Amino acid sequence: MNKFYITTPIFYVNDKPHIGHAFTLVLADVTARYHRSLGEETFLLTGTDEHGAKIARAAERQGEEPQQFTDRVSATFSELAKILNVSNNEFIRTTDQEIHWPGVFKIWEAIKASGDIYESEYEGLYCVGHEAFMKKSDLQDGVCPDHQTKPEKIKEKNYFFKLSKYKKRIKEAYVSGAIMVKPASRANEVLAMLEDSEDVSFSRPRKDLEWGIAVPGDDAQTIYVWADALTNYLSAMGYGRNEDWQKWWPADTHVIGKDILRFHGIIWPAMLLSAGLELPKSLLVHGFITVENQKMSKTIGNVIDPVELVKKYGVDPVRYYLLREIPSTEDGDFSYKKLEDRYNGDLANNLGNLVSRVAKLIETKLEGELNFDGKFFDKEVRQKIEEAEQKYRRAVEEFRLHEALTHIWDLFGFANAHIDSHKPWEADQEGSHLLRTITSIVAIIVSGSRWLEPFLPETVEKISNTFGNNLRAYDVLRLAGQKFIVTKIEPLFPRLK
Numbered sequence: 001m002n003k004f005y006i007t008t009p010i011f012y013v014n015d016k017p018h019i020g021h022a023f024t025l026v027l028a029d030v031t032a033r034y035h036r037s038l039g040e041e042t043f044l045l046t047g048t049d050e051h052g053a054k055i056a057r058a059a060e061r062q063g064e065e066p067q068q069f070t071d072r073v074s075a076t077f078s079e080l081a082k083i084l085n086v087s088n089n090e091f092i093r094t095t096d097q098e099i100h101w102p103g104v105f106k107i108w109e110a111i112k113a114s115g116d117i118y119e120s121e122y123e124g125l126y127c128v129g130h131e132a133f134m135k136k137s138d139l140q141d142g143v144c145p146d147h148q149t150k151p152e153k154i155k156e157k158n159y160f161f162k163l164s165k166y167k168k169r170i171k172e173a174y175v176s177g178a179i180m181v182k183p184a185s186r187a188n189e190v191l192a193m194l195e196d197s198e199d200v201s202f203s204r205p206r207k208d209l210e211w212g213i214a215v216p217g218d219d220a221q222t223i224y225v226w227a228d229a230l231t232n233y234l235s236a237m238g239y240g241r242n243e244d245w246q247k248w249w250p251a252d253t254h255v256i257g258k259d260i261l262r263f264h265g266i267i268w269p270a271m272l273l274s275a276g277l278e279l280p281k282s283l284l285v286h287g288f289i290t291v292e293n294q295k296m297s298k299t300i301g302n303v304i305d306p307v308e309l310v311k312k313y314g315v316d317p318v319r320y321y322l323l324r325e326i327p328s329t330e331d332g333d334f335s336y337k338k339l340e341d342r343y344n345g346d347l348a349n350n351l352g353n354l355v356s357r358v359a360k361l362i363e364t365k366l367e368g369e370l371n372f373d374g375k376f377f378d379k380e381v382r383q384k385i386e387e388a389e390q391k392y393r394r395a396v397e398e399f400r401l402h403e404a405l406t407h408i409w410d411l412f413g414f415a416n417a418h419i420d421s422h423k424p425w426e427a428d429q430e431g432s433h434l435l436r437t438i439t440s441i442v443a444i445i446v447s448g449s450r451w452l453e454p455f456l457p458e459t460v461e462k463i464s465n466t467f468g469n470n471l472r473a474y475d476v477l478r479l480a481g482q483k484f485i486v487t488k489i490e491p492l493f494p495r496l497k
C-alpha cells in the first residue's frame with residue numbers, strides 16, 4: 001500500500017486561532033482525506049509551535065507562566081481541529097519534551113557532525129513577528145511591512161548554520177522537480193529567494209531568550225525557534241526516539257501559507273540535506289484571507305473566530321466556504337454576506353434540494369425503495385459523470401480544490417435541471433420514464449457524494465443516511481442490485497435564521 005504523509009504548519013500559540021488557521025487546516029484535511037479515499041495509508045500531522053520570543057512575550061502580557069499559557073492556547077488549536085472535523089492522526093507540541101525534543105537534539109547533532117554549525121558574532125535586525133532576522137531591504141521606512149513593527153537591533157554571539165553550502169543542491173531539487181511546488185509560480189519565488197540566501201543564525205543567547213530548547217552541549221544558547229519548529233515534521237513520526245519515521249519520511253506534502261515559504265522552501269531542505277535526510281516531495285502553498293478586503297488585525301477588530309462561525313453555520317458550510325470561495329493558491333476574502341450566499345445558493349438550494357427532491361420521489365413514487373437497475377441508467381448521464389470525475393481529480397491533484405468543487409456542483413446543477421426537464425413526477429408511460437430519471441440522478445448523487453467526502457464528510461454522511469446506504473463506498477459503475485431505501489428526509493442545510 002502506498003503511504004502518504006502530509007503536514008500542516010504548526011501554529012504559533014501567541015493567540016487563539018483565527019480563520020486563516022482554519023483555512024490551512026481544512027486544505028490539508030481535504031488533501032489527506034482524498035488520499036485516504038484512494039486507499040493510501042495516510043498520516044496527517046498538525047500541532048503547535050510554542051517556543052520563542054513571540055510566545056514568551058505573549059505569556060508575559062497575560063501574566064502567565066509560559067508553560068501554563070501555551071498549554072491553554074495550544075488546547076484551543078487542538079479543539080479547532082476537532083470542531084472543523086480535521087482528520088489529523090497526531091497533534092504535536094514543541095514543548096513536549098518526550099516526543100519532540102529528542103528529534104531536535106538529534107537533528108542538531110547531525111547538522112553539527114556535518115560541520116555546518118559555527119560560532120559567530122552577529123549583528124542584525126530581528127523581527128519578533130517573523131521570528132527572523134530581516135534585511136534592511138525587506139523593511140519599509142525601517143518597519144517590517146507584515147507586522148508594522150520596528151525590528152530589534154541585536155548584537156550577540158550565537159551559532160550559525162551553513163545554509164550557503166546547500167544552495168546549489170536545493171536549486172537542483174526545484175529545477176528537477178524532486179521538490180514539486182504548487183502553484184508553480186511559488187517555485188520561481190523560492191528560486192529567487194535562494195539567490196540571495198545566506199547562512200542563518202541558529203541560536204540565541206539564553207540570557208536573552210530562555211523560552212526554548214537549549215543547544216546540546218551549550219546551555220548558554222537557545223536553539224532558533226524555526227530550527228526547533230521545522231523539526232516537528234520528523235520528531236512527531238519518531239525521529240530521535242525510534243525508527244518509525246523511516247516508514248513515513250520523506251513527507252509527501254507540506255501544506256503552508258505563502259508567508260512561510262522561505263522557511264519551508266530553503267531553510268528546511270538545507271537542514272535535511274545537512275542531516276543526510278531526504279527532501280519532502282512537495283509543497284502546497286496557499287494564499288492569505290482578508291476580511292471584507294482588509295488585513296485581519298486585532299486593532300481593526302475584524303478577526304474572525306472559526307469556532308464562532310461553526311457554531312452559527314455548522315461545520316460543513318464553513319469548510320465549504322473556505323474551500324469554494326477562497327482559491328486554494330491565491331488570496332481570498334471573507335465576508336458574512338458571501339458565506340450566507342454560498343449557504344443559501346450552493347448548499348441549500350442546489351445540493352440540499354437535489355437530495356430532498358430525489359428522496360421524496362423515491363418515497364412517494366417507489367414506496368421508499370429504489371433497486372438500482374443498470375438498464376435505466378442513462379448513457380448521456382453516465383458520460384457526464386465520467387467527464388466530471390476526470391476534471392475533479394485533475395483539480396484536486398493540482399491543488400485547485402475550489403475548482404474541484406465547481407466540477408461537482410456543475411454536476412449537481414445538471415441533475416437538478418435534468419429533473420426539471422424530465423418531470424419524472426408526471427404520470428406516464430408504464431413507469432420506466434420515472435425509473436430512468438431517478439436512477440440517473442441517484443447515480444449522480446452517489447458519485448458526487450464519493451467525491452465530496454474529503455470536502456464535506458458530515459454532509460456525505462447525512463446524504464448516506466437519507467438513502468440508507470454508505471454512499472461514499474460505492475462505485476457508480478457497480479451499483480447494479482444496490483438498494484436505496486428512504487426512511488427519513490431531513491433538510492441537509494436548514495434555512496438560516
Ligand code: MSP
Nearest residue numbers: 009010011012020021049229230256257287288289
Ligand atoms: N509557527 C509558524 C509555522 C511553523 S511550521 C514549522 C507559523 N505559525 S502561524 O500560526 O503564524 O501560521 C500558521 C499558518 O496559518 C501558516 O500557514 C500561515 O500562512 C497561516 N495563516 C496565518 N494567517 C493567515 C491568513 N490571514 N490567511 C490564510 N492563512 C494564514 O507561521
